[in-house]
Amino acid sequence: MSSEIITPAEAGGAAVMKSGAPGKWAQLWMDIKKNKVSYYFLAPFLLLFFIFTIVPIIMSVVLSFSYYNIIETPRFIGFSNYKLLFVDDDIFLKAVGITLKFAFITGPIGYILAFLLAWLISQIPQKYRFFYTLCFYLPSITSAVAMSVVWLYFFAGDRKGLLNHYLIQLGILNEPYLFLQNVDSIVPVIIIVSLWMSMGVGFLAFLAGLQNVPTDLYEAGSIDGVKYRWQQLWFITVPSVKPQLLFGAVMQVVSSLTVFDVSMRLVGFPSPLYAGHTIMAHLFDYAFTRFEMGYASAIAVLLFFLMFGMNRLIFRVLGRD
């Protein structure tokens, strides 16, 4: 992919491979030594990453095979956490359903919306861009706690709720609708609020990526007969920001599968009839109210595989480079 002064590993690899295993290892070692500068650059990150992320991940994977209540030492119980999750835990299966329903709606909508808005903003003159960026990004700057004040008031179930008040005045409703208590409206409310907050890091990455597209590509395009903005978007812009598109997609999957904060602040925890109960809420429930860390870890491992699987799909569509 990139041209190097450092010789690529493949160059000498084929010749040495024939001479058997020791040669291969020696070759690898030489390669590593030759590229030691690259590893120096990586060292601080990898060191901290190893201590504060990899070790904890391994610890929680190990814990997922045990019973651990934080006070006693973990007791190994094999696969029973996983068995319990799939066979006996109805609420977990319900949570999976709600999370997937939520993710398949907010994920794509939020992603496409973020890209289209970033693209539209990049079409207008630079001096006006800032204002619009501010409008769209501000909602995700503010913390969930702060925003819940606003949204609770908006959706409140009594006549003091803003939405109910206006709907009654307009004659659409006769009596207040309990948006935050009614099983049918809980998921839609969470979806609306999350969409509102969804112009996050992906949106910013798209904006910055669109700034970086070399102008001469567009000039070349217009010579080649690209006439409409749509053609330009599809044939020039999208391929040029592919790395950012991939980044945005991965972040979107992670955030739409881990929705929890919004749900907890708006409909409470646990929500009425578990209607807003996501996988993350289930995890939180077992980790920090019941202190069953082993079981919580098993949920986390499953959530990880769910995300990982979805991201494999995305990597396949948007490519590695």
Next chain:
Amino acid sequence: MHKFKLRRLDYGGIFLYLFLTLFGLLMLLPLIYMAVTAVKPTSELFMFPPRFFVVNPTLMNFRDLLLITGTSAVPFSRFIFNSIIVTSAIVVGGVVISAMAAYPLAKHNMPFKSFIFNMIVAALMFSPLVLQIPQYLLISRSGLMNTYWAMILPYLAAPMGMFLMTQFLRQLPDALLEAARIDGASEWKVFWVLVMPMLKPAISTFALFSFISAWNDPYPSMVYTTVQEMKTLPLAIQTISGGAGVVARVGTLAAASFLMIIPTILVFIITQRMVLQTMAHSGLKE
């Protein structure tokens, strides 16, 4: 560097502005409401019928906030100081460390490259909630409790920052790096003189993001500290306001949230300026 100049009175252009403005204002509404709530007197907070705008604005909520905080043993300025120290260390350290990791992963070719990259991206998908207990054990066993290190170190190696910056470096042409190497620049020099300026949009994006998450997160100070002097702003405000949903303090909470948002808006303005100005200086133009 907008591509197609909008001709004057071009219908598409008018529609575009109209749409963006209306949609933008709609997105802004809840925030305006929060700012308005912060200056509402108690009598208006629970008025019927509900009213969006304030009639008699007052600074009572802000005064209440300062009065409640004034009674605690530790001065409020200490919390602000802690927050600034921790957040700026996370932002600056995180940017440098992630950029240093992203450079070889995007532009070098060495053994285990894709393995390291995939591992870090995969780690992005592991639920942070479950990592908290093992992380807590690590911090408390290593004697870092009640130090700034405990609130900074775990957040320095951010997989997201590394991923974002790698993706940006991939978008950039290799020709420039190549030219510098032929001129005899060391890798270290290439990194500081060429890569860092080219990464400016990614750096500002990540700096903004990591500032916001570090600034708003009460968790590290809640778990890794036991003494009042080490608490940070979000935790202090959370304890003062009694959490969300406490009816009597809606106004105070809005005031507190409003104060919390101001620094994030400032950082947003600074970093977005950087993103918008990069093209002029990046040397990317052929």
